[in-house]
Each structure stands twice: as C-alpha cells, then as structure tokens.
Amino acid sequence: MAEVSLENLSKSFGDTIGVDNVTMTIPDGAFFVLLGPTGAGKTTTLRLIAGLEKPDQGDVRINGESVLDVSPAHRDVTMVFQQYSLYPHLSVRDNLTFPLRSPLLKTPQAEIDRKIKEIAEVLHIEHKLDNKATELSGGEMQRVAIGRALVRDPNIYLMDEPLSSLDAKLRSELRVELKRIHKNLGATLLYVTHDQIEAMSMATHIGVLQEGKLVQLGSPREIYANPNSQYVAERLGSPRINILPADLFGSAPKGAKTIGLRPEHIMLGSGIEGHVNRVEHLGDHTRLQISLAGYDLVAVMDPHNPVNQGDTLHISPKNQFYFDAKGIRIS
Amino acid sequence: MAEIIIENLQKDYGDFTAVQSSSFKVNDGEFFMLLGPSGCGKTTTMRMIAGLEMPTSGQIYIDGVDVSGKPAAERDIAFVFQMFALYPHLNVRNNIIYPLKSEGMPRAKIKEKLAEVSKILGIEDILNRPVGGLSGGDRQRVALGRAIVRDPKAFLMDEPLGALDVEFRERMAQELRALHDRMNATTVYVTHDQLEAMQMGDKIVVMNHGVIEQFGAPQIIYDKPATMFVADFIGSPSMNFLRFAGKVTPNDTSVLLGDHTVQVPRQLEAYEGDLVLGIRPEHILLSENSAYRAEVLATEYLGTNQIITLNTANGQIKARISSEQSVNAGETVGLEFSSSRITLFEEQSEKAILSELNEGVLENG
Numbered sequence: 001m002a003e004v005s006l007e008n009l010s011k012s013f014g015d016t017i018g019v020d021n022v023t024m025t026i027p028d029g030a031f032f033v034l035l036g037p038t039g040a041g042k043t044t045t046l047r048l049i050a051g052l053e054k055p056d057q058g059d060v061r062i063n064g065e066s067v068l069d070v071s072p073a074h075r076d077v078t079m080v081f082q083q084y085s086l087y088p089h090l091s092v093r094d095n096l097t098f099p100l101r102s103p104l105l106k107t108p109q110a111e112i113d114r115k116i117k118e119i120a121e122v123l124h125i126e127h128k129l130d131n132k133a134t135e136l137s138g139g140e141m142q143r144v145a146i147g148r149a150l151v152r153d154p155n156i157y158l159m160d161e162p163l164s165s166l167d168a169k170l171r172s173e174l175r176v177e178l179k180r181i182h183k184n185l186g187a188t189l190l191y192v193t194h195d196q197i198e199a200m201s202m203a204t205h206i207g208v209l210q211e212g213k214l215v216q217l218g219s220p221r222e223i224y225a226n227p228n229s230q231y232v233a234e235r236l237g238s239p240r241i242n243i244l245p246a247d248l249f250g251s252a253p254k255g256a257k258t259i260g261l262r263p264e265h266i267m268l269g270s271g272i273e274g275h276v277n278r279v280e281h282l283g284d285h286t287r288l289q290i291s292l293a294g295y296d297l298v299a300v301m302d303p304h305n306p307v308n309q310g311d312t313l314h315i316s317p318k319n320q321f322y323f324d325a326k327g328i329r330i331s
Numbered sequence: 332m333a334e335i336i337i338e339n340l341q342k343d344y345g346d347f348t349a350v351q352s353s354s355f356k357v358n359d360g361e362f363f364m365l366l367g368p369s370g371c372g373k374t375t376t377m378r379m380i381a382g383l384e385m386p387t388s389g390q391i392y393i394d395g396v397d398v399s400g401k402p403a404a405e406r407d408i409a410f411v412f413q414m415f416a417l418y419p420h421l422n423v424r425n426n427i428i429y430p431l432k433s434e435g436m437p438r439a440k441i442k443e444k445l446a447e448v449s450k451i452l453g454i455e456d457i458l459n460r461p462v463g464g465l466s467g468g469d470r471q472r473v474a475l476g477r478a479i480v481r482d483p484k485a486f487l488m489d490e491p492l493g494a495l496d497v498e499f500r501e502r503m504a505q506e507l508r509a510l511h512d513r514m515n516a517t518t519v520y521v522t523h524d525q526l527e528a529m530q531m532g533d534k535i536v537v538m539n540h541g542v543i544e545q546f547g548a549p550q551i552i553y554d555k556p557a558t559m560f561v562a563d564f565i566g567s568p569s570m571n572f573l574r575f576a577g578k579v580t581p582n583d584t585s586v587l588l589g590d591h592t593v594q595v596p597r598q599l600e601a602y603e604g605d606l607v608l609g610i611r612p613e614h615i616l617l618s619e620n621s622a623y624r625a626e627v628l629a630t631e632y633l634g635t636n637q638i639i640t641l642n643t644a645n646g647q648i649k650a651r652i653s654s655e656q657s658v659n660a661g662e663t664v665g666l667e668f669s670s671s672r673i674t675l676f677e678e679q680s681e682k683a684i685l686s687e688l689n690e691g692v693l694e695n696g
Contacts (some may be wrong), residue, residue, distance in 0.1 A: 096443065168567065173632065176640055180628070182659070200634060201631035201638070221654070237634055262635075279546070280529070280530050281549045282526065282530060283550065284553075285486065303553075303554075
C-alpha cells in the first residue's frame with residue numbers, strides 16, 4: 001500500500017527550472033503516467049520521489065509521511081531507467097537475483113527461485129536465464145531490467161521511459177504486459193513518457209507537464225475528450241489535433257483565438273470548401289490531407305471512403321474546442 | 332523519368348540466396364516501396380538497381396534498356412543513402428552543386444539548376460550557411476537537393492528517415508512525398524516500417540527471406556494479403572490468426588470453427604487440413620447475441636478507439652472497437668466477424684486460399 005503526494009515541489013538546476021511548484025497525489029494502486037515533451041520536468045519529478053535529487057522546496061510524502069530525510073534505499077521505491085543498467089559480467093538469473101540478495105532483505109533461496117521463475121515467465125526470458133547479460137538483444141536486456149525491478153516487490157515503482165529503446169512490436173506487447181503486471185501486483189506505479197500511446201493505453205491517471213508545471217491531471221479519457229488547453233490537446237491524439245483560426249467555420253465564442261479539431265471529428269458533406277491534396281491508405285483508416293482557406297488540416301476517415309486526391313469537399317467541425325490567445329480552453 | 336522493370340533477379344553470396352528470382356515493375360513516376368524485416372533482401376535488391384551490386388542472374392531494365400551489366404555511373408540514378416551524408420566543410424550551396432561541378436557543367440547552367448532546386452526545397456535563404464549548424468530537417472533538404480540537382484531518371488532511397496524520432500519522421504515523410512508529387516520522379520524507397528510504406532507508397536513490394544511475398548497498392552495488400560507473413564507484417568495490431576482443422580470446398584460461404592459456423596467470402600479452392608482464419612482487429616465486433624465467446628484480457632484506450640485483447644477457443648486475438656463501448660478486463664463477451672473481410676490460409680504453406688475477396692490479387696504474390 002502506498003500513496004505518494006507531492007506538495008509545492010520545486011527544483012531548479014541553475015537558471016533551468018526542472019519542476020515548478022507541483023502539487024499532486026498519486027493514489028495507492030494507480031498507474032500514473034507523467035506525460036510531456038523533453039524538458040517538461042518528468043524525469044526530475046521521478047528522481048525527486050526516488051530520492052536521487054533533493055527539492056529546493058516542497059515535500060514528498062509516502063503514505064502521508066515526509067520522506068525527504070529518508071535515503072533512496074529505504075524509500076521502498078524501485079526505479080527502471082531508460083537505458084538498461086545490467087551487470088554485464090553476470091548471467092540473467094544473477095542480474096535478477098541481485099536485488100534480493102541485499103542484506104536489507106534476507107530473502108530465502110526457495111523464495112528467490114520461485115520469484116525468478118515467475119518474473120522470467122511474465123517477461124518471456126525463461127530460456128535466457130543462464131545467458132550472460134551481454135549476450136542479449138536490446139529488447140531482452142530491457143526486459144531483464146524491468147524484471148530486476150519487479151523481483152523486489154516494492155510498494156512503488158518508478159519507470160523512466162522503459163520501453164523507448166524497444167521496437168514497435170515488442171513495445172506494444174510489453175504495454176499490455178506491464179498493465180497486466182501492475183494489476184496483479186496492486187502496487188503504485190509512476191511512469192514517465194513522451195509517448196502518448198503508452199500514456200493513453202496504460203494509465204489510470206495522466207499528469208500533463210509543461211515547463212515544470214502540472215497543467216492537467218485526469219483519466220486518459222478525460223484528458224483526451226476534455227483538454228483544458230491547446231498544449232494538452234496537442235499532447236494526445238495521432239495525427240495531432242488540427243489548430244485553426246477560431247472563426248474559420250463561422251462564428252466563434254467571444255475571446256476565442258483558435259479552434260481545435262481532432263482529425264476524426266471532421267465531417268464531410270456540408271460547410272466550408274476544402275481541397276484534398278493527398279489520400280493515405282493506412283489500412284484500418286485513411287488519412288486525408290486537406291487545404292482549406294489557405295490552411296492545412298488532416299482528417300481521418302474509414303478506409304473505404306470514396307474520396308480521391310484532387311477532390312473538393314465540404315467540411316464542418318464536430319466536438320471542437322476553442323482556445324483563447326494564451327491557449328487556454330474556452331468552454 | 333523512368334520505368335524500371337525487374338525480371339527474375341537473383342543474388343547469391345556463396346550458398347546464401349539474398350534475393351531469389353524476383354520480378355516486379357515500377358511505373359514511371361511511381362513512389363515504390365521495398366518493405367520487409369532486416370535481412371529480407373530489400374537493400375540488396377535496391378543496390379542491384381543502383382548498380383552497386385551485380386546480380387547473379389536476371390535482368391534490370393530502365394526505360395526499356397537492359398542495364399544489368401552497366402556500372403552505377405552509367406545508370407543515371409541518384410542514390411540517397413542516409414540523408415545526412417553531407418560534406419561538413421562545405422556550405423549548403425557547395426554541397427548541392429558539388430555533383431554538377433564534378434561533371435564539368437558550365438557555371439551559368441549550375442546557377443540556374445541551383446536556383447530551381449533551392450526553390451523546390453524552400454532553402455533559398457540558407458545557401459551560404461555551413462551545413463554543420465543546420466537543423467535535422469534542413470540537413471535532409473540539402474541532402475535531397477544534392478540528389479535532385481542531377482536530374483536523375485530515378486531516385487533510390489535506403490531508409491532515409493530511419494534515424495529520426497517519430498514526430499519529425501512523420502513530418503519528413505510528408506514532405507518527401509509532397510516533393511515527389513511536385514517532381515513526379517520515379518522513386519524506389521527501402522523501409523522496414525510498414526506504416527511508412529503504407530503512408531508514402533503508391534505501391535509496395537513485401538519481401539521476406541529474399542522472396543517477394545506480394546506487391547500492389549497499400550490498401551489492397553492490407554485488405555487481401557497473399558500470405559500469412561504479409562498479413563502479419565502489415566497493420567498494427569497485426570491480423571489475427573484463428574487456427575482450426577477443417578475443410579473448404581469451392582462455393583463454400585462458411586467454415587466450421589470448432590462447433591461455431593463462421594460466414595466467409597465465397598471460396599474458390601478446395602483444401603482440407605490445418606487452416607487459419609485471418610481477420611483484422613477492426614473487423615471483429617462485440618455482440619451479445621453471438622455464441623462465439625471470449626474472455627477480455629486487457630483493454631487499451633487510444634482516443635476514438637480501443638484495442639481489446641481476447642482469449643478465444645482458437646487462441647489470443649485483438650479487436651479494435653469504438654472507445655464508446657464499455658468493456659472491462661475479466662468480462663466474457665460474444666464476438667462477431669465481418670464476414671466479407673475474412674481471409675483463409677493454409678497453415679502449412681502459409682498461403683491464402685483463393686476466394687471472392689482476393690480473386691485477381693494473389694498472382695502478384
């Protein structure tokens with residue numbers, strides 16, 4: 001059981017702001033994803049929780065108790081890094097066992113064997129247990145690194161882009177696995193990524209970071225369907241949301257500067273005239289690149305729609321968002 | 332402008348066959364993708380078209396002329412390796428005109444070509460800059476400029492976007508394709524990324540172990556795969572394979588999957604034995620009325636739709652359904668298949684069985 005709460009947490013590195021006055025609670029058992037581009041403060045937040053950095057101000061609490069004076073080893077937290085950090089001279093089995101041999105834990109051998117077997121099965125590395133770590137492929141090494149975090153059974157897992165070095169197929173497989181593992185463990189997991197698919201498909205909660213600030217927190221559905229700013233709207237969804245002048249399709253609410261229109265919310269049939277520059281058949285859906293009154297937009301359609309390159313279409317928006325000059329959502 | 336015809340092209344390295352008796356045709360002006368996993372022979376095929384490798388047997392025709400024995404320099408083809416291969420000590424202008432200078436083109440003509448190319452690429456204002464300080468996108472434009480300036484008959488590109496991060500790659504892919512649409516030069520493009528192939532290509536050749544598995548327009552390959560390899564390699568998540576033992580006779584419009592009858596496109600071939608029913612994730616629907624039951628193992632929210640992983644009597648499968656449908660891990664649901672979209676395969680040969688759906692397409696395999 002572990003709930004992590006951050007209170008007015010800030011951390012700068014010289015003139016660079018890492019984390020800027022972040023307050024949030026990661027509920028017990030959550031799969032909490034911190035989402036943002038490079039430099040948004042995701043990794044710094046993670047390192048502050050792990051105890052690898054000291055905050056300039058604010059507090060980190062685990063189950064209500066401040067852990068600022070607790071060393072990383074005693075925080076009941078385990079971290080998986082982006083680059084697999086394995087002991088190259090040890091076998092996979094010994095790499096996995098290593099954390100259990102810690103004098104702090106005193107794990108019995110039978111328990112170690114049982115755990116290694118279980119973890120190896122989950123991560124599909126049973127047949128590689130006696131290989132040296134250096135004999136593995138990149139994907140296998142990263143699975144061992146994740147495995148090494150799992151064997152320790154901590155209450156809190158911190159993961160820093162653990163899938164980013166893997167190929168697409170393995171990544172999608174491990175997304176499902178990680179989610180399943182998390183559910184079985186019931187542990188609290190804080191996961192940092194800039195990959196919106198990972199965020200949407202795995203998270204119970206997403207916190208969106210912008211220049212060190214937490215700008216929105218909610219379930220993936222809430223964040224996707226109800227973003228509070230243009231910045232948040234642009235973080236989720238592929239292809240990215242179209243941002244156009246607010247009055248392009250007719251009258252806009254007072255103060256609106258732009259309209260945000262997701263590619264799947266472009267209706268054909270009536271409205272403004274647009275020209276189809278290109279049709280991309282991607283199999284399960286088709287993308288249209290459309291120019292309209294001098295602006296480019298992308299629309300997503302069913303695969304077997306009759307639209308061709310060079311066609312003229314009439315377009316109207318659905319479920320659109322309006323943003324003011326600062327990019328803040330106008331409701 | 333060029334049409335490229337490949338006929339029974341073969342490349343052996345000792346005992347190892349890198350490319351096995353391949354034939355396909357690249358039409359003039361086409362953006363043509365060679366797609367497959369690493370080691371499938373796609374790069375070797377391209378290097379033979381370029382003249383960097385000589386085929387063991389078979390022919391390559393460019394505009395009707397057999398160039399199989401000709402050296403690379405006489406083929407009038409521009410090969411763009413990694414796009415970032417620029418001369419670091421030269422500025423943008425000199426990087427672009429280098430090929431023209433080295434072939435001794437008159438200065439006035441060079442100037443004219445440079446103006447034309449830099450306009451196409453939108454790099455007129457950076458011509459005097461050293462290439463060292465350029466952004467990734469500009470470096471790529473310069474590398475392209477150096478290829479375009481020679482006015483080759485065709486462009487060959489080997490994973491030019493491979494090293495870029497996702498977002499930038501998508502933008503560059505779009506830019507490359509738009510450039511192609513302006514110039515209409517025949518382009519052969521090697522990639523292992525199926526999405527890139529679908530997105531950019533007019534036609535795709537799918538290769539595996541040195542063999543061409545299928546070629547055709549992206550949507551046709553996606554809808555009507557000739558082999559299980561193609562079905563699995565194209566699309567994400569891949570096509571689902573439900574394995575069963577059974578029998579197909581011509582004119583059948585259903586098969587027996589265990590004790591469950593599934594409607595399929597009208598079959599045109601006979602086969603009995605181990606069969607595979609192939610269906611794409613978006614062609615599986617949840618239906619309370621269906622007797623074909625499955626356990627939901629996982630759900631992945633993706634915005635407008637969600638991927639659900641299901642355990643069925645015929646193995647684990649994935650379905651893509653609307654996010655508005657409420658479904659949770661642990662539930663048992665009924666499944667329905669969009670019958671007209673099903674492809675049956677012979678498990679042993681991994682080849683598609685001929686049906687109304689794929690009739691006329693499979694000979695491209």
